[in-house]
Amino acid sequence: xxxxxxxxxxxxxxxxxxxxxxxxxxxxxxxxxxxxxxxxxxxxxxxxxxxxxxxxxxxxxxxxxxxxxxxxxxxxxxxxxxxxxxxxxxxxxxxxxxxxxxxxxxxxxxxxxx
Amino acid sequence: xxxxxxxxxxxxxxxxxxxxxxxxxxxxxxxxxxxxxxxxxxxxxxxxxxxxxxxxxxxxxxxxxxxxxxxxxxxxxxxxxxxxxxxxxxxxxxxxxxxxxxxxxxxxxxxxxx
Numbered sequence: 644x645x646x647x648x649x650x651x652x653x654x655x656x657x658x659x660x661x662x663x664x665x666x667x668x669x670x671x672x673x674x675x676x677x678x679x680x681x682x683x684x685x686x687x688x689x690x691x692x693x694x695x696x697x698x699x700x701x702x703x704x705x706x707x708x709x710x711x712x713x714x715x716x717x718x719x720x721x722x723x724x725x726x727x728x729x730x731x732x733x734x735x736x737x738x739x740x741x742x743x744x745x746x747x748x749x750x751x752x753x754x755x756x757x
Numbered sequence: 758x759x760x761x762x763x764x765x766x767x768x769x770x771x772x773x774x775x776x777x778x779x780x781x782x783x784x785x786x787x788x789x790x791x792x793x794x795x796x797x798x799x800x801x802x803x804x805x806x807x808x809x810x811x812x813x814x815x816x817x818x819x820x821x822x823x824x825x826x827x828x829x830x831x832x833x834x835x836x837x838x839x840x841x842x843x844x845x846x847x848x849x850x851x852x853x854x855x856x857x858x859x860x861x862x863x864x865x866x867x868x869x870x871x
Contacts, residue, residue: 685845685861746859748800
């Protein structure tokens with residue numbers, strides 16, 4: 644079955660450490676997105692990518708980095724510059740960036756700073 | 758800047774009662790999405806509304822879209838406990854080009870009491 648796989652489900656980061664969250668999709672979707680969700684709040688866009696080797700900043704990109712070397716993969720790195728990274732991170736994809744349509748979401752990664 | 762506002766933020770209702778969640782957005786968009794999120798889980802797509810006057814129903818939930826008023830409603834009929842969750846509306850936004858991005862409201866936490 645097609646879908647989006649995020650890993651790990653839970654991740655613990657020490658102060659000053661970079662960590663990478665994985666997002667893989669086998670839906671042949673062009674566009675991929677990363678959202679952050681804080682407790683009791685909505686989702687905020689971190690980064691998005693329309694095509695391979697291209698990505699753009701969303702509303703809260705500071706302290707994060709991404710890459711899009713393959714169509715199927717869109718990993719998110721939370722760098723030490725992100726001062727408050729504890730949150731729930733959701734990856735999503737859509738079939739064609741410029742068309743309205745369904746967005747498919749992964750199951751999420753819960754990141755905690757220890 | 759596109760903003761999406763939901764109200765109420767929290768709704769406690771009794772089983773069997775009816776209620777409506779409201780979603781207002783600030784700029785023109787013809788595409789509105791409703792999602793459900795259970796605690797600690799990802800997003801489940803409920804409705805995609807693609808045109809003015811669109812109405813969709815699934816079980817005890819009915820969603821409508823008025824693009825002129827920039828308003829969508831999610832109506833709950835005869836609530837049951839299983840509907841307890843957080844409900845998000847989201848609107849597509851073009852992000853410096855043809856790419857559409859989902860911008861989320863803050864969510865409505867629905868608690869249905871016996």
